[in-house]
Amino acid sequence: MPNALLDEQVPYHFDTSRGAQPPARHSELQQSVTERIVTVFGGCFSDPSGLNTRLVGDNPEPYYRPAESDGDWHQVEFTHDYAASALHEAAHWCVAGAERRLQPDYGYWYAPDGRSAEQQAEFERVEVKPQALEWIFSVACGMKFRVSADNLDAGLGPSDQFKRDIWQQVQLYCVKGTDTDMNARARQLARALAAAFGTSDPFNPGAYRLEDLG
Numbered sequence: 001m002p003n004a005l006l007d008e009q010v011p012y013h014f015d016t017s018r019g020a021q022p023p024a025r026h027s028e029l030q031q032s033v034t035e036r037i038v039t040v041f042g043g044c045f046s047d048p049s050g051l052n053t054r055l056v057g058d059n060p061e062p063y064y065r066p067a068e069s070d071g072d073w074h075q076v077e078f079t080h081d082y083a084a085s086a087l088h089e090a091a092h093w094c095v096a097g098a099e100r101r102l103q104p105d106y107g108y109w110y111a112p113d114g115r116s117a118e119q120q121a122e123f124e125r126v127e128v129k130p131q132a133l134e135w136i137f138s139v140a141c142g143m144k145f146r147v148s149a150d151n152l153d154a155g156l157g158p159s160d161q162f163k164r165d166i167w168q169q170v171q172l173y174c175v176k177g178t179d180t181d182m183n184a185r186a187r188q189l190a191r192a193l194a195a196a197f198g199t200s201d202p203f204n205p206g207a208y209r210l211e212d213l214g
Helices: 026-045 083-095 117-140 160-180 184-197
Strands: 053-059 063-065 074-079
Touching: 026 053, 026 083, 026 184, 053 083, 063 083, 074 083, 083 117, 083 184, 117 160, 117 184
Parallel strands: 053 074
Antiparallel strands: 063 074
């Protein structure tokens, strides 16, 4: 899935408001965090007898690549070594259904940067659930989350309604879980990330405030 965080390529935003302290060398932190996310994802989903899917970095653009032959993995590819891109692409994979996960890039057509206001409105509509999951995954990792409009050329930032919709979706995920389309994959990954990063319950609705989205 093309990266919806192209306007925010500071690789890792450490959320010190939750009591954690980053190490002195930021580049080492970035590598460590991204590698840990990849490892956690693989531990959850890479088993060939299960979902047979890996999260893979060091790519110029994000993309979902289904296995081409027996013995291959499905690949969720994220941009370079950016932790934020890894979480964003993992969120899209969690949203995608079984049939979508058999198609390159989930079979979606993507309108590039420079979208019209109408196209941007549609982008925001379909991005609510992925970005809500990304926010939950970010909190699980102790990361700050930033809403992405992914439309720099048109000068259209995320709308206030988009931010509110994402926040409301997160609240629903936290309170009702699977009753609001949070599937077992998303819940498993959030729990596993929280365990790996030593953070508190990522499904605590009080951890998410609308004003934090700017």
